[in-house]
Amino acid sequence: MDSGTLTTIIIVALLVIDFVLRIVAIIVIPRNRRPTSATAWLLAIYFIPYVGWLFFLLIGSFKLPKVRRERQQQINDFILESTDGIEQVRRDHPWPPWLESVVTLNRNLGAMPLVGGNSASLNGDYDGSLDAMTREIHSATRYVHVEFYILSWDKTTGPFFDALEAAVARGVKVHVLLDHIASLRTKNYKRTIKRLTTMGASWQLMLPVQPFKGKYQRPDLRNHRKLLVVDGDVGFMGSQNVIDRSYDKRSNLKRGLKWKELVTRLEGPIVQGLDAIFITDWYSETGELLARERESVDVVRSDDAIDCQLVPSGPGFIGQNNLKLFLALLYYATDRIIITSPYFVPDEAMLAALTTAVQRGVRVELFVSEIGDQGLVYHAQRSYYEQLLRAGIVIWMYKAPFILHAKHFTIDDEVAVIGSSNMDMRSFQLNAEISLMVRGTAFVSAMRDVEEGYRQASRQLTLDQWLKQGLWPTVLDNLARLTSALQ
Numbered sequence: 001m002d003s004g005t006l007t008t009i010i011i012v013a014l015l016v017i018d019f020v021l022r023i024v025a026i027i028v029i030p031r032n033r034r035p036t037s038a039t040a041w042l043l044a045i046y047f048i049p050y051v052g053w054l055f056f057l058l059i060g061s062f063k064l065p066k067v068r069r070e071r072q073q074q075i076n077d078f079i080l081e082s083t084d085g086i087e088q089v090r091r092d093h094p095w096p097p098w099l100e101s102v103v104t105l106n107r108n109l110g111a112m113p114l115v116g117g118n119s120a121s122l123n124g125d126y127d128g129s130l131d132a133m134t135r136e137i138h139s140a141t142r143y144v145h146v147e148f149y150i151l152s153w154d155k156t157t158g159p160f161f162d163a164l165e166a167a168v169a170r171g172v173k174v175h176v177l178l179d180h181i182a183s184l185r186t187k188n189y190k191r192t193i194k195r196l197t198t199m200g201a202s203w204q205l206m207l208p209v210q211p212f213k214g215k216y217q218r219p220d221l222r223n224h225r226k227l228l229v230v231d232g233d234v235g236f237m238g239s240q241n242v243i244d245r246s247y248d249k250r251s252n253l254k255r256g257l258k259w260k261e262l263v264t265r266l267e268g269p270i271v272q273g274l275d276a277i278f279i280t281d282w283y284s285e286t287g288e289l290l291a292r293e294r295e296s297v298d299v300v301r302s303d304d305a306i307d308c309q310l311v312p313s314g315p316g317f318i319g320q321n322n323l324k325l326f327l328a329l330l331y332y333a334t335d336r337i338i339i340t341s342p343y344f345v346p347d348e349a350m351l352a353a354l355t356t357a358v359q360r361g362v363r364v365e366l367f368v369s370e371i372g373d374q375g376l377v378y379h380a381q382r383s384y385y386e387q388l389l390r391a392g393i394v395i396w397m398y399k400a401p402f403i404l405h406a407k408h409f410t411i412d413d414e415v416a417v418i419g420s421s422n423m424d425m426r427s428f429q430l431n432a433e434i435s436l437m438v439r440g441t442a443f444v445s446a447m448r449d450v451e452e453g454y455r456q457a458s459r460q461l462t463l464d465q466w467l468k469q470g471l472w473p474t475v476l477d478n479l480a481r482l483t484s485a486l487q
Contacts, residue, residue: 018049029056040482068217068284072316075280075289076111096414098332099439105328106311106437109321112276114309118268120438122418122446124406124453126245129236129263130160136230137163143173145229145278147206149222149420150241151178153192157242165199175290176203177281179223180210187248204285207432221315223281224431225420227274235274237436238263238418239342239407255401257373262340262406262450264418264436270308277312277434284316306440313421314432322421322435323428327353329411329437336363338451339409343377344368345424345481346384355391363394367454369404370397377424379480382473389463396458404454408447415439416447 025045030038045052103114123129137144137160144167153161168174176196183189183205196203206223208215228236240261246252247259266274279290313321330337330353337357344366346354358364366388372378388395398404408418419435421427438444 021049022046043482069316071284071287072280075283095439096332096412099415102325102328102332102437103309106309106321106325109317109319109324110310110312112273112310112312114307114437114439115269115273116305116307118266118270118306118308119304120267120306120308120440120443121265122450123263123265124261124450126240126259126261127156129238129240129261130157130242132263132265133228133236134160134163136228136234136236137167140167140172140230141170142231143175143229144231145175145227145275145282146242147177147223147228147278147281148226148242149179149224150182150186150243150247151176151192152183152186152188152241152243152248153195154188154244154248156244160242161195161199164196164201168200174199174201175278175282176201177206177223177278177285178203180205180208181219182222182224186243204282206281206285208285218430220430222431223314224427225277225281225312225434227278227434229271229275229278232271232275233267235266235271236263237266237274237420237434239405239420252373255371257371258402259405260398260402262408262418266308266436268305268308270310270436273308273310277310280312281432304440304442306438306443308439309437311419311435311437312433313428313435315430316432320428322419322433323347323350325417325435325437326350326409326423329409329415329417330354330357333357333362333411334360335412336365337409337411338365338367339423340367340404340406340451340454341409341423342369342403342405342407343374343381343422343424343426344384345377345380345426347425347428350423351384351387354388354393358392364392365394365396365451367396367398367404367451367458369400369402370459371400371403373403376480376483379473379477380483381424383477383481385461385466386463389461389466395461396455397461398454398458402457406450408450410444410447410451413441413444416444418447 022045025042029041029045041052041056045056107113123132144164146164164174164176178192183192186192193203207217207221209219210216226238226241238261240259240263245258247257283289311321311325313323327349330350337354354364368381372381385395407420407422408416410416416438417435418438419433421431421433421435427433
């Protein structure tokens with residue numbers, strides 16, 4: 001066989017393979033996938049077939065391995081059985097007529113009940129919230145459960161780790177969960193792991209990508225939750241990781257970036273729910289079901305006591321729990337919606353809910369950062385600004401050098417949601433998140449004060465200003481918007 005014939009055979013074979021891959025893509029990719037996501041993947045495979053397929057095989061499936069999904073279902077059943085009838089909610093103040101259905105939705109999605117008799121306070125001071133968590137760890141007598149997307153030992157977080165070490169020395173059980181890939185990317189990862197091991201804490205990596213150890217799933221599936229539970233009495237959750245405010249990155253330090261967060265401190269029965277989330281994640285990683293250290297918590301008896309419901313979400317659940325909660329609340333709003341999200345990349349359903357809210361006469365405000373720390377997400381977010389502004393949504397740009405990393409929103413004067421979830425496609429489908437829905441005028445009022453603080457530190461973006469954007473930024477925004485659908 002001469003070289004010309006061989007070349008012809010190779011070319012024909014490659015063309016046949018390319019054709020087969022395109023046909024297979026049409027059959028496989030759209031199945032159980034949003035049309036925008038399926039279209040983006042098909043375009044990638046059609047334009048760069050072999051590379052596109054390689055990336056699809058690596059990150060195309062958002063499902064966790066079967067064993068993890070089965071463990072999630074087991075723990076959901078356990079939570080449903082162990083929390084039946086513990087609601088204890090107060091009805092001396094009228095509920096909004098729609099709230100009952102949202103509570104039922106959340107219960108069916110994430111298995112967690114609405115519980116009354118809780119108290120909560122907000123802390124938007126970065127060092128102050130770390131100090132508050134450290135103080136609670138120092139007071140621990142039975143156990144400490146630590147779970148953070150990023151956990152890093154540095155000068156800022158040193159006292160936090162010292163408190164954990166002191167707790168272990170007192171005989172307190174300390175269990176720690178940290179996300180593998182997110183923490184691995186920090187410069188102090190190895191020192192952090194060594195510190196946890198040396199102090200004697202029980203620790204595990206969340207969603208580890210360690211194929212040689214038999215631990216593997218889609219590598220960009222992450223556990224994005226941030227929570228701390230001390231003795232089952234006090235809990236913390238919100239947007240803040242345990243790391244220096246600059247994230248110890250050279251590029252951040254060069255730009256002078258500082259993260260602005262919001263954390264809530266909880267007391268009351270809801271802390272047991274927060275602990276159940278930790279127990280769920282520990283069980284998912286280890287197969288070990290930690291014993292519940294206490295079966296009940298004192299109910300807060302005060303006129304300012306609040307009703308709370310936790311909503312876990314992520315690839316371990318069948319549906320997009322956080323997105324469904326957010327959409328339900330957006331459609332029920334009658335007066336105003338105020339959203340704070342550092343990474344705002346809405347899907348079609350959320351975009352429709354927000355624009356429809358404005359058309360119903362609801363005032364909608366969105367707080368985002370003036371600058372970004374993640375280029376691709378930052379430009380994808382910007383691609384929605386014109387559409388949002390034309391719809392009548394008020395956009396506030398939190399001024400540099402701060403990255404407004406807090407994640408929360410309020411609906412009318414009735415309900416607030418705070419947690420780890422961004423309003424983007426990654427948080428809706430790829431990340432394990434935790435959200436807290438709160439009913440209570442005192443809490444919503446405190447959130448209003450936080451929002452007013454943001455407003456004073458922000459500038460309002462107008463449509464006229466936005467339309468003056470240059471061609472090149474617009475091109476980057478639109479390209480980034482396309483890639484956001486590759487899920």
